[in-house]
Amino acid sequence: MALSREEREQFLAQPHIAALAVDAGAGRAPLTVPIWYQYTPGGDIWVLTGLTSRKNELISAAGRFTLLVDQTDPTVRYVSVEGPVVETKAATIEDLREVSARYLRPEKVEEYVDFSWKNHGEMVVLTMRPERWVSSDLGAI
Template identity: 40%
Template sequence: MTLVMTAAERERFLADLHVGILSVAGEDGRAPLAMPVWYLYEPGGEITFATGQDSRKMRLIREAGRVSLVVQNEEMPYGYVSVEGEVTSVRQAHPDERRALAERYLGAEGGAAYLESTKDVAHTMVIVHIRPERWLTRDYGKQTG
């Protein structure tokens, strides 16, 4: 029996609500940068997330041109999806995109409060698009017992 997810399972898992850990190559002599991110994904599409246009994370993403993202179940049955891909575009974040991310993770009320608390930096936010290319997965719920 394999614990590897099918293509449909891995895409559904990635589309579910998880905080992702984004990794990108670091500068010479430094380890890769790994940071939690809120993201959006629809099966068959690209992964998108917001970040500050002048952040270290964004500078490294521009230099590397590719990233990896890991999402996991933190409760049993454990499972994860790790995906690597190319950055296909970076563009100014639209308020509706920021709202969609905030509400996905915090709900309508919490999302509105988050957007209000970050309104002074909203103009510095960009949306990064990643095309998934390589996948690693495990679903420990597939174990027989």
């Protein structure tokens, strides 16, 4: 059964690991990779990635991407959202700290942020405006 707008937005707001998919060009399957994301119900979604990463290059070329998040417990439920990139900006250490705090235990955040900021190179924040949603709660069937 499809989720209501409120249900899918609340589900997406939880800290799931997303699968990001983007067109990889003629003759290629979409590039699909796991990624952390940030979302507040009713707003846009943002991800942080390397400035020179393949996914940033492909997203820049395509102008859009898809995120899929799912869970299997206590019921199989998923939300897929696709839309255009509406902003690209240089990532700040505060952006990295915000998304890291969403996924890591509090005592691990600063250590990870320090390591990532020093070792992962320049990063960008890509903001996507949700346009198309697909969702389901298979446990409701």
